[in-house]
Amino acid sequence: MPSPAAIPGDLDALPDEQLMAAYAGGDAHAFDALYARHESALYRFIRRLLGMRLAAEADDVFQATWGRVVSARDSYSPQRANWRAWAFTIAYGLAMDRLHTSGRQVAFYAHDEDGDGLEAARLFARGLLRDGDPAADDAANPSAQELAFWQAAGRRLIACLDELPDDQRGAFLLHHEDGFTVAAMAAALDLDADTVRTRLRFGLRKLRGCMERYLSVLGRRE
Known part of the structure; x- marks a missing residue:
């Protein structure tokens, strides 16, 4: 995870869509700011959507989601969707693909993924x-x-x-x-x-x- 100290303060105040535009323009710190801002929520969403059947694959789907963000940096359009909705939709699609191809033949067991619940x-x-x-x-x-x-x-x-x-x-x-x-x-x-x-x-x-x-x-x- 990028260190918060490495992210310029002026970037923290920018909305997601402007950060994405800055990243597309070559500012790597803008990507770090996006990642730091959304890492926890995006990972938690993927982990809960995959469930315990595919908990071990949450890291792969999470990395694949950010990979899609990186590869689409030049084609992303805020006119079509705000950045958060766009990123979560990518995560949703990748997680659902993984669920649909898994066969789901994994035993269910409850797990407290949040530590204290x-x-x-x-x-x-x-x-x-x-x-x-x-x-x-x-x-x-x-x-x-x-x-x-x-x-x-x-x-x-x-x-x-x-x-x-x-x-x-x-x-x-x-x-x-x-x-x-x-x-x-x-x-x-x-x-x-x-x-x-x-x-x-x-x-x-x-x-x-x-x-x-x-x-x-x-x-x-x-």
Whole structure:
């Protein structure tokens, strides 16, 4: 990972699209700034989309994604898509290709990819709880008494995500973790909006069923 100290301060203030243009013009520091800005989120998205079946291939897909970014530096157009949506769409396509060609003949097992489960718990709160639900704030800032509950909920969500069909898991992650709107997802994935909504609806229904025990506990707290 590039050292933050090696990135000029003026680059940190530039939007992604200008950094990409600067990189295409020969400024290697602009690429370092893009990488440092998006490395963690992009890798986490790839890892969760591949699931535990293909966890060992996350590094390869991550590197391949950045390889595509490098090779497309002269052809990228911000008029067609903002940089983040473009990069995540590349990652989505590469990860889905890997899933589709893997045969998926790998045993499932739950794994706490976030260490303490809290990052996944925040994803649970954003994706499965209703807007305005005070429990969402609890997930963002759990008290000492609530910490164990949210850690367990986060670990369970990772297991539940792994059980979703690939397209539903991808839709859920793009929408709830990375902030893609339905319209942006439809454009990026070359799908109609109804297909995107259907994937989100069915994926959310399955996740809520899988997370029922944790949702019921939250319901009893109200």
